[in-house]
Amino acid sequence: MHEIRLAWLFFRVGAMNELQYRVNFFLQLFQSVLAIGTGLVSLWLIFSHTSSLHGWNPAQLLIVMGVFTLMGGVIQTTIQPNMTQLIEDVQQGTFDYVLTKPADAQVLASIRRVEIWQSVDVLTGVIIVLIGVLRLQSQFGIGRAVTFLLMLVVGALLIYCFWMILTTLAFWVTSMWHLVELFAGVYNAGRYPVGIYPGWLRYGLTVVVPVAFAVTVPSEALTGRLDTKTVLGAVALSLILVTITRVFWSFGLRRYSGASA
Amino acid sequence: MVKPVIHVDQLTKTYVIPEREGGLKAALRSLVHRKWRDVKAVDHISFDIQPGEVVGFLGPNGAGKTTTLKMLSGLLHPTSGEVTVLGFVPQRRDKAYLKQITLVMGNRNQLQWDLPALDSFELNRAIYRIPTRQFRETRDEFIELLDLQDLVRKPVRNLSLGERMKVEIAASLLQRPQVLYLDEPTIGLDVTMQARIRSFIAEYNRRHDATVLLTSHYMADVEALCKRVIVIHHGHLLFDGSLADLVARFAAFKTIGVTLEDTSADLSRYGEIMSVDSDRVTLRVPKTETPRVTARLLADLPVMDLTVEEPLIEDVIRQVFAQEAPLEELPA
The missing domain is CATH 3.30.70.980 (YebC, transcriptional regulation domain)
Known part of the structure; x- marks a missing residue:
């Protein structure tokens, strides 16, 4: 498909762009190690007092931490840079160049930027997940692995839609800069299974900002806590949200070009 | 008679903008009760452009030039009136239409900043789905015409403003568009570089029989490239004809x-x-x-x-812009 080929090309160019700044690699590595270090320390602190946190044992929480790091890496490698670029382009008028290209504008706006060094987090996340899986003292089958991967994709899609809808608001409100910090703050809550939070917060992290779907649900898939109903629900939800995002985006575009005025 | 490439009929664009006075008090008041005002950026403009024509689109800042170009390239929806280009309605943004046009804005950059331009060329090749052979031919042709051999291998950020513009124009024309919208392509460039870009545009027009609509504040550009000029002011069409006629009429x-x-x-x-x-x-x-x-x-x-x-064209143009009167009230 043409769009996928385009995405790959942009990924390559984005990677080449970033590869020129090798210092960023070491900075990111350092940051990643630091984050994981503090994460491990807090896990150790928790489990020196108890053997299970809301039903999650150490190995399982390690998996949550791994998924959290992995998904954070995915967000910062692709989703976040593209969305900030989009906000900037709308503000400066360079978004016109996206619209004059004979390609789907939403796709183009979503694949243009890649911050390749952020993918260090993806790698470390995968390693932590693997260590967690090896330490799980339960049987682990191919079914779980597949569900896990599916839920990861669904989680990433939901986060993308969440960002995209907020970013589309830039067509109305041109200054949307606090979005990044706001999201980072909320996303941090995802380092623990959302089940440990009080009801209102759990609800918010599931429905308002889909952090639960991005981190907790894939972790549940990997630790065998997920039932088929939730899996189907998550897939359905992602399809619905993708559609809503698309509709809202077209609405925003019409606003941008003054068709609604 | 040949069918015009660009057909514009009674084209109008009205912006609705928030209106408020200066000062904190007014700012606070506008939070609660915002007043809106209609601004007609383009007001019932009509013109036709034939295939292969190079037309200069003149007007002071804020005259409605860019708004018109944006409507022609499908970025803005007209408030009323009709536009067709190459048989397409631009605002529908048909891919088949977008493939045949290009929009170059002299003050904005669309190349990958940290990479050599050749990489941006490749991206455009993919976006426009240019066949490999045609892509190589066009690319090499442009590299030769604009003397880009060394420039396309350097990261764009290391190029001078003029060099960047040359590369930018080359990148924008790789798909060999039939219609070119050039919004101040020579802005901020030195005289030599302006001349270089000008002759490239003329050459492209000659070789590919492309239609060009160009805005510029440099009369040298217009004199060198455009047999015909369209002058707009305050959204109104003031003049449409040859440069010589413009001088004769307004000087x-x-x-x-x-x-x-x-x-x-x-x-x-x-x-x-x-x-x-x-x-x-x-x-x-x-x-x-x-x-x-x-x-x-x-x-x-x-x-x-x-x-x-005869006075300098610059002076004539300045004089045209100095008057507020719409077309009907001018001496014929």
């Missing part, structure tokens, strides 16, 4: 240069003195007065040399 003055044997003579009673350069005096005289003033000068004074010149 109210001519300049008379006189060299005298006796430099002490006072010439201010013959016309407005524009400059005095040792023994040569330049006068500005109303066009209709020119023959009379010339005759009087020759009769009254010991004239060694006398020339009558």
Whole structure:
């Protein structure tokens, strides 16, 4: 498909762009190690007092931490840079160049930027997940692995839609800069299974900002806590949200070009 | 008669903008109760452009040039009126349409900043799905025409403004568009670089028989490239015709240069003195007065040399923009 080929090309160019700044690699590595270090320390602190946190044992929480790091890496490698670029382009008028290209504008706006060094987090996340899986003292089958991967994709899609809808608001409100910090703050809550939070917060992290779907649900898939109903629900939800995002985006575009005025 | 490439009929664009006075109080008030005001950026403009024409689109800042270009390239929806380009309605943003046009904005960059331009070229090849062979041909043709051999291998950020513009234009034309919208492509460039870009545009137009609509504040661009100009002001169409006609119609003055044997003579009673350069005096005289003033000068004074010149196009244009009146009220 043409769009996928385009995405790959942009990924390559984005990677080449970033590869020129090798210092960023070491900075990111350092940051990643630091984050994981503090994460491990807090896990150790928790489990020196108890053997299970809301039903999650150490190995399982390690998996949550791994998924959290992995998904954070995915967000910062692709989703976040593209969305900030989009906000900037709308503000400066360079978004016109996206619209004059004979390609789907939403796709183009979503694949243009890649911050390749952020993918260090993806790698470390995968390693932590693997260590967690090896330490799980339960049987682990191919079914779980597949569900896990599916839920990861669904989680990433939901986060993308969440960002995209907020970013589309830039067509109305041109200054949307606090979005990044706001999201980072909320996303941090995802380092623990959302089940440990009080009801209102759990609800918010599931429905308002889909952090639960991005981190907790894939972790549940990997630790065998997920039932088929939730899996189907998550897939359905992602399809619905993708559609809503698309509709809202077209609405925003019409606003941008003054068709609604 | 050939079907026009660009057909614009009674095109109008109205922006609705928030209106408020300065100061904190007004700012607070507008939070609660916002007043809106209609601004007509483009007001019932009509014109046709034939295939292969290079048309200069002139007007002061805020005249509605960019708004019109944006409507033509499908970025803005017209409030009313009709536009068709190559048989397409631009605002529908058909891929088949977008493939055949290009929009270049001189003050904005669309190349990958940290990479050599060749990589951006590759991206455009993918976006426009240019066949490999045609892509290589066009790319090499542009590299040669614009002398880009060394430039396309350097990261764009290391290029000078002029070099960047050359590369930018090359990147924007790789798909060999039939219609070019160039919004101040030479802005901020030095004279040599302007000339270079100009001759490239002329060459592209000649080789590919492309239609070009160009805005520029540099009259040299317009004089060199455009047989026809369209002048808009305050959203209205003021003039549509050849550059020579524009001068003939709007130039109210001519300049008379006189060299005298006796430099002490006072010439201010013959016309407005524009400059005095040792023994040569330049006068500005109303066009209709020119023959009379010339005759009087020759009769009254010991004239060694006398020339009558059309004013600079820049001056004519400035004069056109200085007037507020719409078309109907102008002397024909």
